[in-house]
Amino acid sequence: MVSTIQNTDVKQKEADRAVVVAVTSRAVFDCGADDGDEVCEVGVAFPLLQALQRVNERLLEENPSESLLFDVVLITSDSQQQQQSSRIISSTRHHGLEISSFCFSSEEDFTESLLKNNVHLFLTTDRDEAAQASQKGVFSALLNGKVASSEQLRVVFCGDAVIRTDAEPPSASQDAAQSFWAQLGEMRRRFGMLDSPLSLVLLTSRGGRESCGTALQTLRSRGVNMDEAYSLAGAPRSPILSLLRPHFLLINHLQD
Amino acid sequence: MSQNNRDTLTARGPDLTSISNRAPWEDARMKLKPSTPTRKPKPPKPENAITIGVSARVLFNMEKEQQIYKQQGLEDYIKYQVEHETQPFSPGPAFSFVKALEAVNTQLRELYPDSEELFDVVLMTNNHAYVGLRLINTINHHQLFIERFCMTGGNSPIGYLKAYHTNLYLSSDPDKVREALEEGIAAATMFTQEKITEVSDTQLRVAFDGDAVLFSDESERIYKAHGLEKFFEHEKAHENKPLDHGPLKCFLEALGKLQKKFYGKGQRMDCPIRTYLVTARSAASSGTRALKTLRSWGLEIDEALFLAGAPKGPMLEKIRPHIFFDDQMFHVEGAAEIGTVACHVPYGISQAMPKKGINDKETSSAPK
Numbered sequence: 001m002v003s004t005i006q007n008t009d010v011k012q013k014e015a016d017r018a019v020v021v022a023v024t025s026r027a028v029f030d031c032g033a034d035d036g037d038e039v040c041e042v043g044v045a046f047p048l049l050q051a052l053q054r055v056n057e058r059l060l061e062e063n064p065s066e067s068l069l070f071d072v073v074l075i076t077s078d079s080q081q082q083q084q085s086s087r088i089i090s091s092t093r094h095h096g097l098e099i100s101s102f103c104f105s106s107e108e109d110f111t112e113s114l115l116k117n118n119v120h121l122f123l124t125t126d127r128d129e130a131a132q133a134s135q136k137g138v139f140s141a142l143l144n145g146k147v148a149s150s151e152q153l154r155v156v157f158c159g160d161a162v163i164r165t166d167a168e169p170p171s172a173s174q175d176a177a178q179s180f181w182a183q184l185g186e187m188r189r190r191f192g193m194l195d196s197p198l199s200l201v202l203l204t205s206r207g208g209r210e211s212c213g214t215a216l217q218t219l220r221s222r223g224v225n226m227d228e229a230y231s232l233a234g235a236p237r238s239p240i241l242s243l244l245r246p247h248f249l250l251i252n253h254l255q256d
Numbered sequence: 257m258s259q260n261n262r263d264t265l266t267a268r269g270p271d272l273t274s275i276s277n278r279a280p281w282e283d284a285r286m287k288l289k290p291s292t293p294t295r296k297p298k299p300p301k302p303e304n305a306i307t308i309g310v311s312a313r314v315l316f317n318m319e320k321e322q323q324i325y326k327q328q329g330l331e332d333y334i335k336y337q338v339e340h341e342t343q344p345f346s347p348g349p350a351f352s353f354v355k356a357l358e359a360v361n362t363q364l365r366e367l368y369p370d371s372e373e374l375f376d377v378v379l380m381t382n383n384h385a386y387v388g389l390r391l392i393n394t395i396n397h398h399q400l401f402i403e404r405f406c407m408t409g410g411n412s413p414i415g416y417l418k419a420y421h422t423n424l425y426l427s428s429d430p431d432k433v434r435e436a437l438e439e440g441i442a443a444a445t446m447f448t449q450e451k452i453t454e455v456s457d458t459q460l461r462v463a464f465d466g467d468a469v470l471f472s473d474e475s476e477r478i479y480k481a482h483g484l485e486k487f488f489e490h491e492k493a494h495e496n497k498p499l500d501h502g503p504l505k506c507f508l509e510a511l512g513k514l515q516k517k518f519y520g521k522g523q524r525m526d527c528p529i530r531t532y533l534v535t536a537r538s539a540a541s542s543g544t545r546a547l548k549t550l551r552s553w554g555l556e557i558d559e560a561l562f563l564a565g566a567p568k569g570p571m572l573e574k575i576r577p578h579i580f581f582d583d584q585m586f587h588v589e590g591a592a593e594i595g596t597v598a599c600h601v602p603y604g605i606s607q608a609m610p611k612k613g614i615n616d617k618e619t620s621s622a623p624k
Contacts, residue, residue, distance in 0.1 A: 193330050193384065199409065202385060208296070208403030213392040216385060228411070229385035233299045233403035239419035240406075 137172030159215035185224030300372035316345035453595030472500035473604030538564035
């Protein structure tokens with residue numbers, strides 16, 4: 001059973017223009033086991049939501065009638081969290097989070113909930129959940145487990161996955177990925193070179209400069225201009241990733 | 257390695273680009289393209305390699321673009337770069353040094369095909385990724401072997417230098433160089449030079465000043481505070497006490513490690529890497545302490561030139577190093593005048609009290 005509750009505190013976004021980002025409530029709030037009425041502790045995704053909110057604020061500053069905004073929905077699929085639904089909603093209010101709606105479903109049909117809500121990007125800390133959603137054609141990514149400290153929304157594209165082999169037809173998930181990148185690219189263009197609330201970062205791990213160059217060109221042809229680019233050519237990723245401080249990593253099939 | 261693999265190879269040995277007053281890409285040998293595609297060797301793991309971080313503006317000449325940036329701002333600068341994306345930059349001050357490193361690598365790979373103890377050049381630039389394609393096109397055009405880069409879009413590159421275990425960082429920005437030095441990374445500021453004389457194409461030559469470069473500035477402080485006589489007395493008295501290490505000591509050490517690999521294959525007399533100490537110390541008095549210090553560190557230097565205060569220019573002209581490191585702009589400028597690629601190590605007491613240069617310039621007005 002899937003149900004959606006709209007958050008009346010928050011102005012709802014235009015359905016066909018907004019970039020719908022779904023985040024699991026488990027990642028946003030750590031509600032603990034008890035049934036009390038206290039506000040939940042914040043989870044690993046909290047800085048991400050704040051960063052998304054800041055992007056929205058800046059977008060509206062540039063253009064008060066902007067419709068290309070992030071639309072954040074909270075997905076609750078485990079039964080434990082379901083019981084805490086009122087706490088989740090009150091915690092959202094307490095922390096001033098701009099969450100448009102709360103989606104409750106069972107573990108089996110959470111992907112249905114994602115599709116129903118036209119989710120463009122699904123973020124979770126659970127690798128299996130991400131894989132499941134991806135299979136159903138929802139573009140998914142893993143949240144950076146370590147809390148990112150930057151104010152700026154930092155999105156890292158793992159470029160080794162950008163170039164599709166033309167031999168394979170694009171999967172639903174790849175199409176979803178592409179349209180999400182295009183939306184991000186458009187959003188990024190609303191701001192100048194400096195002082196942007198979001199930064200698009202390209203990281204190629206395996207190939208050398210050629211594959212990074214090709215990725216830059218491919219992305220540009222889709223209207224996505226990167227701010228930063230890193231070509232590792234086989235060098236270890238984690239030291240660089242910890243410097244990049246991404247809020248989330250976009251990779252194709254959730255490999256590596 | 258096949259003869260067709262990158263035009264810098266000949267059948268016998270390396271072909272280091274000889275840079276004369278003629279632009280190097282006009283050199284006929286550069287126009288050779290490999291007739292068959294060959295597999296590019298894989299870059300070594302950073303912890304095994306001797307990593308040289310170079311900024312875009314020292315690897316290539318971006319003077320014109322830099323002017324646009326200063327006068328018209330970032331957006332126009334980016335626009336210009338993108339519009340000229342297919343136009344390669346011409347070589348900058350670090351170019352011949354990088355080419356020389358690649359030639360040494362070629363030889364090392366021939367002698368030790370499985371070893372990762374090689375030079376690895378990483379492009380470390382503050383530029384935005386918008387400039388990326390032009391930089392990649394330029395690297396392709398000049399057939400440089402640079403597979404790794406960090407285009408930080410305005411963020412500090414220092415963290416990335418550390419992540420790559422960088423052994424030497426070269427940049428046109430003295431602030432970044434100072435930051436790197438503070439983090440314990442050997443670093444130096446490079447400048448665009450009018451004149452670059454021809455250098456050896458069979459041997460990489462690296463020249464170092466002594467005090468405040470290989471050694472700490474402790475003795476220089478004595479000289480500045482108490483004068484020459486006191487300096488000589490002090491050095492004689494402390495002859496057997498090794499000096500503290502300076503910022504470029506570990507880079508000399510890294511070069512020494514590679515030299516030993518050549519010695520191991522019988523290439524001692526004609527080693528493809530040669531190091532020089534070019535110091536104002538005098539052989540008669542203060543020089544001994546310098547040599548003893550190097551020995552105590554287990555380091556060798558191929559030639560020690562004690563100038564006893566004489567200008568370094570004529571000596572550098574004889575040596576023709578690919579690169580020369582000095583902490584005093586006076587010497588850096590002097591070297592540049594005779595066409596040696598010289599870089600400034602902004603470290604130690606000389607930075608606080610600059611010596612006036614030949615043209616009466618002070619350190620603070622150094623070109624960026």
